[in-house]
Amino acid sequence: MKLYYSPGACSLSPHIVLEEGIFRYETERVDLTSGKTETGADYRTINSNGYVPALLLDDGQVLTEGPAIVQYLADRAPETRLAPPVGSMERYRLMEWLNFISTELHKSFGTLFNPQAPEAWKDLVNTQLARRFDHVNSRLDGKVWLMGDDFTVVDAYLFTVLGWGNYVGVDLAPWPNLVAYQGRVAARPGVQAALKAEGLIE
Template sequence: MKLYYSPGACSLSPHITLHESGLKFEHVAAPTKTHQLDDGTDYYTINPLGYVPLLELDDGTRIAEGPAIVQYIADQVPEKKLAPANGTLERYKLQSWLTFIGTELHKGFSPLFNAATPAEYKTIVIDKLLSRLKWVDGQLAGKQYLMGDTFSVADPYLFTVTNWAPRVGVDISGFSNIAAFRERVAARPAVQAAMKHEGLLK
């Protein structure tokens, strides 16, 4: 398998998941600014949308979109319990979290990375993000991870997205449950391995 990623982008989530899975994979840097691989290949010829993550299987099949990729990885190693079994209520709860993180948080941060976004609109965006994060903070009360005491593929996605907060001026220091969650996730060897590979940790 090959994971196309860009350091610190949302591709960190499947990158962490791959390390958690123990599956063999190859890292391929696909920087979101240049869209050019190390060998000079135009990334648009691999993913016409130009963004990461993208997972390429050994037979050449390509899977796009982080929430789909992390579930695929989890289903290859059911013994790791990175996702509940398909068809169970718990799996739908996991998919609910992945969808919420993708649509309410991930996309919520996007305008803050765009230099062309007007300042007054950024204020609106940040207020909405903080209201969503306050809700997440409440959901984490008394829990180790989003799904309870078991780490799942939703956790690296929330960890990745909340990593962006200080980069774009969103102060989440007041959310104590999110802070404790982030510390727990950051301490995992797989998380440290992925972040070191991406140059996010020394």
């Protein structure tokens, strides 16, 4: 398998899952500004949407969209418990969280990264994000990971998205459960390996 990624982007989530699942895989960096990969390929010939991640499978198929990719990987390594079994209520809870992170957090952060977005709009987004952080902070109360005792793909995704606060001035200090949670995720060897591979830490 090969993961197409951009450092620190949402592709970090499947990168973490690849490390946590102890997969054999390759990576290829994508310059999202030029649309070229590090080998000079036109990334839109791989993913016509032009954004990361994309996962090139061993049979030549390309899978896109982070929530789909991480579930695919989790199902390839069920012994890691990165996702509950297909068809279980807990699996639907996992999908519930993936959708929440994608639509309520990920997309909101996208506005904050947009240099053309008016400040008034960004203020509204920050207010909305604060409410969403309240929700996640309360759901983490008394838990190690978002879904309980097992680290799952939702933790990889939430960690990635929350980390963007460092780049757009979103301080997590008012939400102590989120701060402690980020520290726990960051300390995992698989997470450390993915961060180092992307040049995000030394």
